[in-house]
Amino acid sequence: MTQNAPTFDELFASCRDSAVHLEMRDVYDIDGEIEGFEKWRRSGHRDDWDDRDSWWLPFHQSVADATARGVLVRRARIVSMPVTEYIRYEHAGTPGNILAGEHVRWLPRRRATDLALPGNDFWLFDGRVTHVNHFTGDGRWLEEEITEDPELAELCSSAFEAVWERAVPHEEFAL
Template sequence: MGLTSQEFEELPYQVQREALHLNMRDAYGTTTELPQLAKWQAGEVDDFAWLQPWCDLMRASTAAGKVFRRANVVSEPLSDYHQWALAIEVPMVAAGQDIRWISRRNVSTLLFPGNDFWLFDDELVVFLHYTGTGMNADFETCTDPAIIKRCRDSFEAVWALGVPHGEYRPVS
């Protein structure tokens, strides 16, 4: 079953305990991010105003004891997208989201799903499907306990190898 973009965007607001997000692509092309990435590439200063709703959610969620973790599996040297992401994730971390970076070289022996995913409260997995240019194509949902366990296990294996956002220094 697929979700609309709006249905997907509402899910983080419905988290009861924990949300896990595994990113494995080297570039994305979301309609929200592309204009901001272009400004960064042009050397413009970002005031991060566009991130405020997310940061507000992170502050409120973590104050309520909820956990939001993101693991970014990246190629090094970093793509332009991830160089930019390294900068824009600073306010997200300050707001309470726990983000780790993992070099793709360090996950060669791990097994994980073929698509990025969000895992919400160990009850719902949303697999993120993208076009070749990084645009969102579909949000596929799954509630199968065996698949949820595989996603949880793969996330935790990646997480254990990750470097916290503030300590991560990409290879040039």
């Protein structure tokens, strides 16, 4: 990350029009997320969406704040089929994203074969600031890269829109 680059939270807080996120991995271990996954897996724990205090996170608040400002927040996930157990866990937790104000769609990887996609997951803020996430092979977050490179922003924007157009809304996506 470039010195003096804004943090992810600052990017989200300053976003005015759109925030899009493309996820392309079948497993993640971000900030100990694997612990939550293991709990879900062992106990069958499912969030009670009516008890917001039990699942609401600072990220959900950032999304809610952005959408209250009129920002359109969208997330698309490209997943292998049949899905991994980790993707089942993500799918089970997605109602929290939706309740916070995100729009979420899923695209089976087989339907993405002819799409030109960047090599890494990313967020694109207001169509101009790209926040790239780099992961290790086993899904651990390695580092971020924040850039205002217009060519990268255009690549990410067109890739996201191509995925979004083909993807299935969360409510309709069958695992």
